[in-house]
Amino acid sequence: MARKLDTLRSLLDWRQPGGFVSVAGHAAMLIVGLAAFSSAKPFTPAQEGVAVDVISEREFNEMMKGEKKGEKRPEPQPRAESVSEIRRNNEPGEAKRDVAAEPVKAEPPKAEAKPEPQRQVAALPPPPVRPPELKPVARPPEPKPQPEEPEDEKAELPTPPKRPDPKPEPKKEDLAKLLEQKQIEEKRREEAKAAEDQRTAEENRKAEEKKRADERAAAERRTREDREKREKEAAEARRLEDAIRQRLLTSREAPSSTGATGAQVSREASLGTENATGRRLSPSERSQLIGLLTEQMNRCLSIPPGAIPRSKPIVALALGRDGSITSGPTLTNPMNEPGYMPYAEANMRALRNCAPFKIPERFMATYEDWKSLLIGFDPSEMQ
Amino acid sequence: MPGAEAQVDLSLVALFMHAHFIVKLVMIGLAVASVWSWAIIINKSIAMRSMAKSMDEFEDRFWSGQSLDELYRGLVNKTNDGFAALFIAAMTEWRRAFEGSGRGFASLQTRIDKVLDVSIAREVERLESKLLALATIASVGPYIGLFGTVFGIMTTFRSIAASKNTSLAVVAPGIAEALFATAIALAAAIPANIFYNKFVRDAGKIQGRLESFADEFSAILSRQIDERAGTVQNRGAA
Numbered sequence: 001m002a003r004k005l006d007t008l009r010s011l012l013d014w015r016q017p018g019g020f021v022s023v024a025g026h027a028a029m030l031i032v033g034l035a036a037f038s039s040a041k042p043f044t045p046a047q048e049g050v051a052v053d054v055i056s057e058r059e060f061n062e063m064m065k066g067e068k069k070g071e072k073r074p075e076p077q078p079r080a081e082s083v084s085e086i087r088r089n090n091e092p093g094e095a096k097r098d099v100a101a102e103p104v105k106a107e108p109p110k111a112e113a114k115p116e117p118q119r120q121v122a123a124l125p126p127p128p129v130r131p132p133e134l135k136p137v138a139r140p141p142e143p144k145p146q147p148e149e150p151e152d153e154k155a156e157l158p159t160p161p162k163r164p165d166p167k168p169e170p171k172k173e174d175l176a177k178l179l180e181q182k183q184i185e186e187k188r189r190e191e192a193k194a195a196e197d198q199r200t201a202e203e204n205r206k207a208e209e210k211k212r213a214d215e216r217a218a219a220e221r222r223t224r225e226d227r228e229k230r231e232k233e234a235a236e237a238r239r240l241e242d243a244i245r246q247r248l249l250t251s252r253e254a255p256s257s258t259g260a261t262g263a264q265v266s267r268e269a270s271l272g273t274e275n276a277t278g279r280r281l282s283p284s285e286r287s288q289l290i291g292l293l294t295e296q297m298n299r300c301l302s303i304p305p306g307a308i309p310r311s312k313p314i315v316a317l318a319l320g321r322d323g324s325i326t327s328g329p330t331l332t333n334p335m336n337e338p339g340y341m342p343y344a345e346a347n348m349r350a351l352r353n354c355a356p357f358k359i360p361e362r363f364m365a366t367y368e369d370w371k372s373l374l375i376g377f378d379p380s381e382m383q
Numbered sequence: 384m385p386g387a388e389a390q391v392d393l394s395l396v397a398l399f400m401h402a403h404f405i406v407k408l409v410m411i412g413l414a415v416a417s418v419w420s421w422a423i424i425i426n427k428s429i430a431m432r433s434m435a436k437s438m439d440e441f442e443d444r445f446w447s448g449q450s451l452d453e454l455y456r457g458l459v460n461k462t463n464d465g466f467a468a469l470f471i472a473a474m475t476e477w478r479r480a481f482e483g484s485g486r487g488f489a490s491l492q493t494r495i496d497k498v499l500d501v502s503i504a505r506e507v508e509r510l511e512s513k514l515l516a517l518a519t520i521a522s523v524g525p526y527i528g529l530f531g532t533v534f535g536i537m538t539t540f541r542s543i544a545a546s547k548n549t550s551l552a553v554v555a556p557g558i559a560e561a562l563f564a565t566a567i568a569l570a571a572a573i574p575a576n577i578f579y580n581k582f583v584r585d586a587g588k589i590q591g592r593l594e595s596f597a598d599e600f601s602a603i604l605s606r607q608i609d610e611r612a613g614t615v616q617n618r619g620a621a
Contacts, residue, residue, distance in 0.1 A: 018425030022418050030395070038394045 058368040080262025087262050280369045289363055289370055294377075296357050301350035308379050309337045313344035315351065318372045321364065323357035332374065347377045395563070402560045403538045409531035409564050413524060417571035420520045423513045424578045431510070431585050438465040438592065445470070465506060465589070466596050472502040473600055477607075492605050499597040506593055510586040514579060521576035528568020535561025 055063075080087075281289065313335075317328035329348045334341070363370065399410060444454065445466070455474045458467050476498045480491045539557025543549060 016426040016429070018422035018427075018429070021425050022421035025421060026414070026418050033395050037398075 061368055080265050082261050083263070083265060084261035085263075281363075281366045285363070285366070286370070289359070290373070290375055292359070293357055293373075293375065297347075297350045297354050300353040301346065303346045304342050307339040307342035307346070309335075309340035309343050310379065311335050311337055311340055312376050312378050313340065313347065314374055314376045315344070315348055316372065316374050317351060319357070319359075319370065321367055323355075323359045325352065325355050326371075329375075343379060344377070351375075398560050398563045401556065402535060402563070406531045406535045406538075406561065406564055409527055409534070410567055413528060413531075413564065413567040413571050416520050416524060417567065420517055420571055420575040420578075423517055424574065427513065427578070427582050431582065431589070434465050434510070434589065437467065438589070441466040441470070442596075464509070465593065468506055469499055469502050469593060469597055470600065472498045473597075473604060477604060491608055492601075495604055496601055499601055503590070503593045503597055507586065507590045510589060511583075514582050514586070517575045517579040517582070521572050521579050524568045524572035524575065525565070526568075528565040528572075531564025531568070532561045535564060 311333075314332045315329040316332050317330070318326045320326045329351045331344050331348065334344075399407065402410065451474065455471065455478070458471055459475075461467075463471050473495050476495050477491070480494075536558060539554065539561060542557065543554060546553065
């Protein structure tokens with residue numbers, strides 16, 4: 001307890017300011033730490049490396065084979081191999097003839113032409129058909145005949161005036177006669193009128209019936225015509241098919257193409273492709289080239305006497321396009337055989353001395369294939 | 384992703400508040416240890432410096448030809464340390480031998496040597512007090528911090544296993560919290576270790592000086608004793 005008090009007192013002792021100074025220092029450090037570590041700085045995402053393939057010059061050339069300066073046109077144009085007014089997009093090919101079978105097109109127009117007037121005929125009847133459909137609206141005239149009956153009543157109505165007749169009869173017979181005559185005339189007139197009305201009504205009815213019959217007949221005719229037309233077309237199609245089949249079967253020419261035609265022949269070289277293979281030396285070309293080189297080399301060759309080994313030294317060398325040696329020659333198979341090294345070295349010396357070899361122009365296209373060569377010097381040829 | 388980053392607060396307070404209870408205790412303990420060790424360091428360095436200074440001053444006065452009694456009278460009522468404490472202790476013993484009957488010369492030399500040894504031991508003990516605490520903080524602090532870190536990583540992995548998400552954004556905050564404990568421990572332990580070594584060496588040096596002074600002073604006193612004894616014998620003979 002006393003010790004604790006002692007340590008507490010030591011905190012207040014001016015000669016031992018360690019406690020205060022330490023607490024204050026740590027508080028300051030804490031504040032600085034809070035400021036410094038207030039927020040973590042996020043990493044900037046690392047840039048991803050770009051994968052690179054190392055390719056040889058030959059591989060690159062194979063990739064780029066074709067016209068290197070060929071301009072790529074913005075819009076692809078159909079390829080034309082010969083000039084013609086008509087543009088035909090045939091498959092470009094080497095053969096110069098078209099496929100014989102041309103579609104038989106002459107007959108179908110005729111076949112189509114015939115049914116057309118029929119179709120017109122068939123199309124015409126409908127207009128007369130239409131009005132009967134409208135007739136039900138026009139029917140109100142029919143009720144007209146019905147008013148005939150009231151007219152009959154009217155015809156009877158004139159009879160009541162007969163009743164006043166008795167009155168004039170006693171007065172004057174002339175007047176009655178006149179009246180009777182008048183009545184008779186009126187009656188006759190009314191009867192005539194009624195007869196006329198009846199007749200018109202009957203006529204209307206008859207016309208209607210006639211129209212209905214016409215309609216029915218027209219419909220029947222139409223269906224018949226349609227059926228006939230269909231049958232006819234089917235028959236024609238069958239005939240056409242047979243004709244085409246016949247032509248195709250009888251044609252003995254191999255399918256071929258005259259190539260695409262257009263207003264201008266396209267003069268563009270095809271651009272480089274990715275999967276083309278570069279030209280290589282054929283085995284005979286290779287032996288020719290090596291023969292040329294050894295022939296030129298032999299002019300500078302002087303083999304020390306007796307240095308004819310049995311083994312065949314093989315020398316690697318790299319050539320430039322101008323025939324100069326760009327690296328080597330190096331011996332690929334050194335041996336301990338007596339006379340072997342002098343022989344190989346003599347050959348290599350000869351290669352070096354004759355250095356710019358003359359290489360014919362025709363080998364230039366395959367330079368990538370022969371720019372590094374292995375040449376064997378057969379000692380048996382020397383003997 | 385920026386949203387997730389915005390959510391994670393990585394300030395020191397946040398790191399402390401997110402930590403597990405035990406890790407929090409470890410951090411607090413280590414922070415207290417750091418404060419304590421620095422308090423000891425500051426006090427000790429002040430004490431060491433003042434002691435060295437007073438020892439130099441005393442040495443100057445002691446060898447200035449002043450009489451020992453005058454020197455004693457000037458110092459006796461003050462709190463003394465270092466050489467002065469030795470001097471006072473030896474002189475007190477010396478004067479006590481002459482105050483009484485004047486006898487007791489026979490073993491005065493041994494008594495003075497003993498008193499000097501005791502006061503050296505007391506001075507050294509005073510110098511080295513609390514250095515043990517520094518040594519403990521220096522040696523054990525990193526282990527405590529490591530314990531906090533291991534515990535924090537353990538709880539982090541447990542929560543990862545529970546959430547079944549192993550992306551670094553989930554793992555990182557927990558690890559940062561855990562490592563914070565080790566950081567505090569190292570911050571406390573490194574200065575404690577450095578200053579412990581320094582103070583031990585300084586205390587050794589001061590002890591050496593005290594011992595050599597005690598030998599010298601005891602030699603002076605022994606000469607005085609022999610002279611006094613001679614005079615007393617002469618007086619007795621006369």
